[in-house]
Amino acid sequence: MTLVDDAPTPAPARGDGPGLLAAIAAREPSIRILTDPGTREAHRRDETAWLATGLPLAVAEPATTAQVAALVSLCAEFGVPMVPRGAGTGLSGGSAGIEGALTISFMRMNRILEIDHDNLTVTTQPGIVNADLKAAVAAVGLFYAPDPASYETCTIGGNLGTNAGGLCCVKYGVTRDAVLGLEIVTAAGTVIRLGGKNVKDVAGYALMPLIVGSQGTLALVTEATLRLRAAPAPRxxxxxxxxxxxxxxxxxxxxxxxxxxxxxxxxxxxxxxxxxxxxxxxxxxxxxxxxxxxxxxxxxxxxxxxxxxxxxxxxxxxxxxxxxxxxxxxxxxxxxxxxxxxxxxxxxxxxxxxxxxxxxxxxxxxxxxxxxxxxxxxxxxxxxxxxxxxxxxxxxxxxxxxxxxxxxxxxxxxxxxxxxxxxLGGTVTGEHGIGASRQAWLLRQRGEDAVAMMRSIKRALDPADLLNPGRVLG
Ligand SMILES: Cc1cc2nc3c(=O)[nH]c(=O)nc-3n(C[C@H](O)[C@H](O)[C@H](O)COP(=O)(O)OP(=O)(O)OC[C@H]3O[C@@H](n4cnc5c(N)ncnc54)[C@H](O)[C@@H]3O)c2cc1C
Structure with a gap:
């Protein structure tokens, strides 16, 4: 069987882009919006240079959760898709540009909000670079385990987006195993908290693991509470x-x-x-x-x-x-x-x-x-x-x-x-994600019924298909 696994030709721009930019300028003037051709072009690709991509309408650089929520609400009003983006080191085209979409870069939301030694947790904004988070908790004798090989450049938000793995998953698990709580902005612009600092918590459906690894197609992550460990011995x-x-x-x-x-x-x-x-x-x-x-x-x-x-x-x-x-x-x-x-x-x-x-x-x-x-x-x-x-x-x-x-x-x-x-009973992606590639293989691997269930979740959480459309499910 021959399956096409690279991203199809980019879809044309959707929604009223000029209307969106005018509304942001008028109603949310404090949000930084970059529209110069160089910045837009720089956000066209992640590390998958061979995939077909689109040119973003603009790049937004929010500094707070409230600004993210405002951006999502405005995009919904004007029907403009959004692409959440961390450092752009992804290897499946997940944060690559979509023609005429608003790329929302989380790089300015890079503050650690709390290191809780008593509960062995760190609460952080998504834009922090993995290595910086590791260094900050190491300075107080603690250890954040997930370490993609790209840890000196990739962000925690991107790690949550892809459910990143790395070099010590064999012992400590992948990013999802380190997540205790999330703050997310839904496609409707609502801010929701999932989980928290509880190590055990089975109240209701497990939404948090669903968001982790969803590559920005179900919600935007604006804060995460992550599990820490005591610093291990030298290797x-x-x-x-x-x-x-x-x-x-x-x-x-x-x-x-x-x-x-x-x-x-x-x-x-x-x-x-x-x-x-x-x-x-x-x-x-x-x-x-x-x-x-x-x-x-x-x-x-x-x-x-x-x-x-x-x-x-x-x-x-x-x-x-x-x-x-x-x-x-x-x-x-x-x-x-x-x-x-x-x-x-x-x-x-x-x-x-x-x-x-x-x-x-x-x-x-x-x-x-x-x-x-x-x-x-x-x-x-x-x-x-x-x-x-x-x-x-x-x-x-x-x-x-x-x-x-x-x-x-x-x-x-x-x-x-x-x-x-x-x-061999394997998977076509262990840690990089389906993103904008391998979509035909998702169907081949998971089967129609499972993919149909995924589609119904996507429809329920993002009915207008504005969150990173075309990614994961195609
Ligand atoms: C040299 C190299 C080595 C690598 N090694 C590894 C490795 O060992 N293990 C591994 O797993 N990966 C590895 N990667 C891939 C990549 O670094 C990871 O996928 C990483 O998690 C991406 O982080 P990022 O900040 O660059 O995110 P981006 O590439 O910008 O985004 C990744 C995905 O997350 C979504 N996203 C970003 N921020 C948010 C947010 N706040 N809310 C919701 N969604 C969001 C994006 O839409 C996109 O779908 C490697 C890449 C390179 C280039």
Whole structure:
């Protein structure tokens, strides 16, 4: 089956854009609105440069929840769609521009409102950058776990929009697992609070988990109360190199089966290892077919014991070399190298990252399937990802001088990749979201009845289809 997975041609502008801008200027003059061509153009895309997008009517930069609510009410009055946006690092076109829509940037709403040590929570506005939030809570001995590889640039609002994962989900879960409360603005411009600081709360339907990961299609998030933990111990870090991709996959499957829960269990294949080493000169084994980065944040002997177990699993699976980071600085470099894998691949050509997930025992099968797809379709794929979660990022790398040459082969390879993923019981997106791409595959993966249920939720919460229309459900 061949399915189109890239965004369709952008829809024409909807609503009365000039009327909206005039009304904002007249009725809400304190809201910052940017209409210059440079700013609008800069908000046309997120990190998915290959997707078709539209040019926003304008970019609004609200500073308060009240301003967000006012903007939403005015957009509803004038029938103009809205695109909520954080830092624009998304990899599914979720915050890319829609022709004639108002992009609502949350970057100015970046204040931490409260760190509650007694309840281990932080309450924050959505525009704060993930790393800044982490640093602020670390300064008082606390830890916010979710850490997408893009954590130095992406925002908490974007993380909530995509239900972002990252490098320590294997132990601490994804963004949704860290959310206790949300303040949202509905499509009608009403401000609603969901959840709060209660660790257990089953009053009514679970709306909060529905909003998290909905990519701005059901409500706009204006505040979040997030779960914190006591700062964990310094990490013990292990690197393992493997002669074949299969043996690396076997080591991951063995660790999962053995009940090991390291804080990090990341994989890079040879192509990616070499790309990272070219840029960062980490002295990685460029001959190995794959590398695993395994870390424990258990204190003292427990951390050493956990890493010894991981080491044993790697040796049994056939690792060619296993070594520990000499110190925290070396461990930081190795982790940073993994975080920058996509950027390193971008040095080699036009890089298009995929985001498949499979049950963890099927990681070896998935790695084999990726190799088959690359060979059969004559495409270059660098694979890395959160192996401990079963979440891999096979990344197509196209010749920068003639990227169009490979497009047909890439489309066929992508379809084959997704088919293989679904055959293994997997998902076409583990953490980046359906966004403006992969929509045909949403139907293929979830089935008509489930997608119909999603559509009825969308209709109930956003009857005029103004919140990020065309995203997720198409
Ligand atoms: C190099 C690189 C590495 C990455 N690594 C990871 C990774 O390890 N794990 C991972 O999960 N992702 C990763 N990503 C993808 C991306 O960083 C995440 O999806 C991140 O959550 C996006 O945050 P953002 O602030 O850039 O949001 P944006 O891209 O601006 O928006 C993302 C989505 O959230 C919605 N949104 C934004 N703010 C709000 C709000 N206030 N209310 C409602 N909806 C909102 C948008 O409409 C959009 O649909 C990576 C990206 C890059 C470029």
């Amino acid at each position: 013990t870090t292990l690197l393992a190199f493997f002669p074949t991709i299969d043996t690396a996959g076997d080591a991951v499957a063995a660790m999962t089966k053995g009940g090991l829960v390291p804080v990090t269990l990341e994989l890079m294949d040879r192509f990616t290892v070499c790309a990272v080493d070219d840029v960062h000169h980490l002295g990685l084994d460029r001959e190995a077919a794959a590398m695993l980065l395994v870390e424990s944040d258990l204190p003292g002997d427990a951390g050493i014991a956990e890493i010894e177990q991981a080491e044993a699993a790697c040796q049994t699976a056939g690792a060619s070399m296993v070594l520990r980071a000499a110190d925290a600085v070396e461990a930081d470099w190795l982790r940073a190298g993994r975080r920058l894998a996509f950027r390193a691949l971008e040095q080699l050509g036009v890089a298009r990252m995929e985001d498949i997930g499979v049950p963890r025992s099927r990681i070896p099968d998935m790695l084999r399937a990726i190799a088959v797809v690359a060979a059969e379709h004559d495409v270059t794929i660098g694979t890395f990802g959160h192996a401990g979660d079963g979440n891999l990022h096979p990344t197509f790398v196209l010749d920068r001088d003639k990227p169009d040459e490979a497009l047909e082969r890439i489309a066929a390879a992508k379809a084959a990749l997704y088919e293989a993923t679904l055959e």
